[in-house]
Amino acid sequence: MDYLSSLNEPQYEGVVNTEGPTMIIAGAGSGKTRVLTYRIAYLMQEKGVDPFNILSLTFTNKAAKEMRERIESVVGSNARNLWMGTFHSVFARILRAEAGKLGYPSNFTIYDTDDSKSLIRNIVKEYGLDDKVYKPNTVLSRISSAKNRLISWQEYTTNPIYKADDDTAMKPEMGMLYKAYSLRCKKADAMDFDDLLFNTNVLFRDHLDVLNKYQHRFRYVLVDEFQDTNVSQYLITKKLSAVNQNIAVVGDDAQSIYAFRGADIENILNFEKDFPDLKVIKLEQNYRSTQNIVNAANSVIGRNKGQLKKTVWTANNDGNQIELIKSVSDNEEGRFVASEIFEQKANRNYKNEDFAILYRTNSQSRSIEEALRKSGIAYRIYGGLSFYQRKEIKDLMGYLRFAINSNDEQSFRRIINLPKRGIGPTSVEKIVVAAFEHDIPLWEVLTNINSFLPGRAANAINDFVTLIKSFKIYVETKDAFETASHIAKNSGLLKELYADKTIEGLNRYENVQELLNAIKEFVDTPEVEDKSLNNFMQDIALLTDNDKENEETDVVTLMTIHSAKGLEFKNVFIVGMEEDLFPSQMMMSSRADLEEERRLFYVAITRAKENLYFSYALSRYRYGRLLNCEPSRFIEEVDPSYIRVNTKYGSREQKPSSLSPSRNAPEVGSNYARNLIANRNAAPKKPMSYHKPSDNFTPSDISNLKEGMKVEHPKFGFGKVHKMDVEGSNKKAKVIFESFGEKTLLLSFAKLRIVE
Numbered sequence: 151m152d153y154l155s156s157l158n159e160p161q162y163e164g165v166v167n168t169e170g171p172t173m174i175i176a177g178a179g180s181g182k183t184r185v186l187t188y189r190i191a192y193l194m195q196e197k198g199v200d201p202f203n204i205l206s207l208t209f210t211n212k213a214a215k216e217m218r219e220r221i222e223s224v225v226g227s228n229a230r231n232l233w234m235g236t237f238h239s240v241f242a243r244i245l246r247a248e249a250g251k252l253g254y255p256s257n258f259t260i261y262d263t264d265d266s267k268s269l270i271r272n273i274v275k276e277y278g279l280d281d282k283v284y285k286p287n288t289v290l291s292r293i294s295s296a297k298n299r300l301i302s303w304q305e306y307t308t309n310p311i312y313k314a315d316d317d318t319a320m321k322p323e324m325g326m327l328y329k330a331y332s333l334r335c336k337k338a339d340a341m342d343f344d345d346l347l348f349n350t351n352v353l354f355r356d357h358l359d360v361l362n363k364y365q366h367r368f369r370y371v372l373v374d375e376f377q378d379t380n381v382s383q384y385l386i387t388k389k390l391s392a393v394n395q396n397i398a399v400v401g402d403d404a405q406s407i408y409a410f411r412g413a414d415i416e417n418i419l420n421f422e423k424d425f426p427d428l429k430v431i432k433l434e435q436n437y438r439s440t441q442n443i444v445n446a447a448n449s450v451i452g453r454n455k456g457q458l459k460k461t462v463w464t465a466n467n468d469g470n471q472i473e474l475i476k477s478v479s480d481n482e483e484g485r486f487v488a489s490e491i492f493e494q495k496a497n498r499n500y501k502n503e504d505f506a507i508l509y510r511t512n513s514q515s516r517s518i519e520e521a522l523r524k525s526g527i528a529y530r531i532y533g534g535l536s537f538y539q540r541k542e543i544k545d546l547m548g549y550l551r552f553a554i555n556s557n558d559e560q561s562f563r564r565i566i567n568l569p570k571r572g573i574g575p576t577s578v579e580k581i582v583v584a585a586f587e588h589d590i591p592l593w594e595v596l597t598n599i600n601s602f603l604p605g606r607a608a609n610a611i612n613d614f615v616t617l618i619k620s621f622k623i624y625v626e627t628k629d630a631f632e633t634a635s636h637i638a639k640n641s642g643l644l645k646e647l648y649a650d651k652t653i654e655g656l657n658r659y660e661n662v663q664e665l666l667n668a669i670k671e672f673v674d675t676p677e678v679e680d681k682s683l684n685n686f687m688q689d690i691a692l693l694t695d696n697d698k699e700n701e702e703t704d705v706v707t708l709m710t711i712h713s714a715k716g717l718e719f720k721n722v723f724i725v726g727m728e729e730d731l732f733p734s735q736m737m738m739s740s741r742a743d744l745e746e747e748r749r750l751f752y753v754a755i756t757r758a759k760e761n762l763y764f765s766y767a768l769s770r771y772r773y774g775r776l777l778n779c780e781p782s783r784f785i786e787e788v789d790p791s792y793i794r795v796n797t798k799y800g801s802r803e804q805k806p807s808s809l810s811p812s813r814n815a816p817e818v819g820s821n822y823a824r825n826l827i828a829n830r831n832a833a834p835k836k837p838m839s840y841h842k843p844s845d846n847f848t849p850s851d852i853s854n855l856k857e858g859m860k861v862e863h864p865k866f867g868f869g870k871v872h873k874m875d876v877e878g879s880n881k882k883a884k885v886i887f888e889s890f891g892e893k894t895l896l897l898s899f900a901k902l903r904i905v906e
């Protein structure tokens with residue numbers, strides 16, 4: 151068979167030895183992904199394994215798609231039945247099927263990072279905490295890191311270790327926020343990204359029958375980019391392959407670049423302990439890059455202390471030296487890069503798609519984009535604001551999500567006053583708080599709104615509820631396209647966009663049409679059996695812009711180095727090679743951080759097949775100020791024999807070895823100290839902490855509740871009935887609680903225990 155003949159000896163071993171645990175840790179461009187791809191093809195074609203029994207986990211949906219296409223070219227359309235995708239997408243699918251076991255409905259909503267952050271922002275406000283101390287980003291990453299280490303909020307709030315850490319960091323309320331955030335997500339029938347992995351672990355831990363089912367389904371498990379799995383992901387794969395032991399992982403410790411998100415290099419070491427029969431395969435030949443690029447990459451990564459020893463060599467040509475481009479400003483940098491692309495295309499027959507421009511942070515794309523646009527070079531940005539992050543798309547998706555899951559708090563907040571219905575933030579807050587305090591679902595509050603809000607506000611909500619109910623009928627009875635079109639029209643969203651005749655308005659209108667087109671395409675796909683909106687929405691939440699179908703393919707790629715992992719391009723520009731930018735200012739405070747940053751540099755270098763450019767500017771706008779910049783220390787870390795200064799654009803005199811030796815010490819330390827002092831001085835407001843119900847708490851029959859009775863409420867604790875109010879249809883009781891003061895409770899919802 152002809153795909154096998156294109157493999158070298160160890161690669162061949164990796165493909166045909168399909169049984170038992172296998173690990174390949176090898177350098178960039180050595181064919182790790184190729185081995186995984188062919189191993190799957192081999193399993194299907196030679197071993198007759200059913201694609202339903204193969205689970206392949208990749209880092210991006212794009213990588214999964216490419217892998218599937220390659221396998222398809224060998225084995226045919228049967229490859230579509232492989233279980234292949236990111237950890238998040240595969241396990242979201244499994245969680246939907248098993249949701250009931252964890253107390254979620256199968257149509258649970260997936261909160262994206264924006265949803266999570268805005269929920270945190272609300273909670274911080276509700277508890278009266280300082281939002282400069284408890285920034286949504288900081289709080290979310292602390293929660294995320296706990297979840298990825300499988301620490302539940304229950305454990306977090308009871309184990310004093312975490313409290314001590316948070317106290318030291320001047321964020322003593324972190325545990326309380328973790329708990330409140332988790333309860334709110336659960337109440338909204340929503341999982342955030344980390345929950346998808348966390349809950350999969352809970353599912354497999356607490357439901358051995360379910361674990362058993364998937365252990366038998368996935369006879370073969372394969373993981374690409376294994377170095378970037380976190381503890382939570384590792385545990386899932388380990389459990390799944392415990393019975394059959396057919397697990398193959400490939401990775402490169404020198405390319406581990408997600409430690410800041412909890413990826414753990416220890417997994418590579420643990421793997422040997424957890425699977426003692428492990429077969430380890432070494433790949434040493436690089437097929438991707440020229441000799442020069444491979445050598446330069448080796449000279450960089452050799453500076454890291456904590457790497458496994460590996461040999462990487464190539465039989466490819468020497469190729470050109472790395473070109474160093476110096477510019478006076480970020481705008482000039484953009485122009486130089488654009489001119490170079492223009493020239494290379496003209497002289498060497500390259501196409502746009504042969505170029506990639508890689509940068510450390512998304513915001514660097516602006517000056518490059520401007521220059522490319524002026525030169526008429528087609529490009530595409532990966533990452534950044536993706537299609538599904540655009541406001542108009544999120545708005546319509548908010549309606550679709552809410553029609554499916556009407557307890558979804560974040561969607562509710564997004565759409566309730568869109569278009570304007572005269573419902574103010576106070577009413578919205580009252581509704582959300584009522585659901586929480588009465589411990590009833592959001593939808594139940596909305597459908598009984600007259601009990602919670604005064605007349606006029608209630609009327610507006612009632613109209614909204616009627617509208618959503620009519621949408622729900624569509625969700626139940628029509629296909630995804632009919633439903634979504636109906637909702638787009640009748641929600642008033644399309645009309646509002648249509649009325650806006652500015653260019654941006656037209657764009658937004660077209661984007662919504664584009665989403666409807668995508669849904670139409672989904673409905674028209676013959677292989678899709680379940681054409682409901684529900685089914686369409688399932689995986690959408692996990693799509694990133696990188697996965698979007700590309701309209702035009704011959705484009706220059708712009709992306710962060712992080713998202714370039716695993717990819718390759720003939721020509722690569724690494725731009726913004728300046729101190730404080732790359733290495734990033736935030737990553738210079740410890741040796742471990744700097745090593746991670748250096749691995750990122752290694753990843754960037756090893757994306758290039760033929761030509762590589764480093765570019766830096768002497769000044770750049772950052773944080774709204776023009777800053778002077780110095781060339782990155784990383785430039786000097788590359789053996790100078792592999793670099794030449796580009797004299798077309800940069801200064802002729804400058805040599806890489808003479809790059810400014812003196813540097814100002816980064817200000818990280820002093821800033822940090824300033825923040826600490828500032829935080830200490832800002833007296834934190836005390837959060838209100840809800841009462842913990844007594845162990846014997848069960849709500850009593852309260853039809854005979856009378857003034858003077860002593861009661862317990864699950865959240866407000868103990869109190870005394872002050873006054874009964876039987877006016878109108880709603881029976882209410884005014885209760886004075888010991889810690890919360892007076893509250894008016896609706897008897898039809900209140901869960902109270904009569905104490906005496």
Ligand SMILES: Nc1ncnc2c1ncn2[C@@H]1O[C@H](COP(=O)(O)OP(=O)(O)OP(=O)(O)O)[C@@H](O)[C@H]1O
Nearest residue numbers: 156157158177178179180181182183184437438716
């Ligand atoms: N035996 C081979 N003969 C020819 N080309 C090969 C061979 N093995 C791999 N290649 C090619 O080398 C390039 C790198 O392979 P691949 O992407 O699988 O490497 P990798 O180890 O996964 O790299 P990375 O660490 O960057 O993910 C690809 O273009 C691939 O097609």
Ligand SMILES: [Mg+2]
Nearest residue numbers: 182183184716
């Ligand atoms: Mg790879």
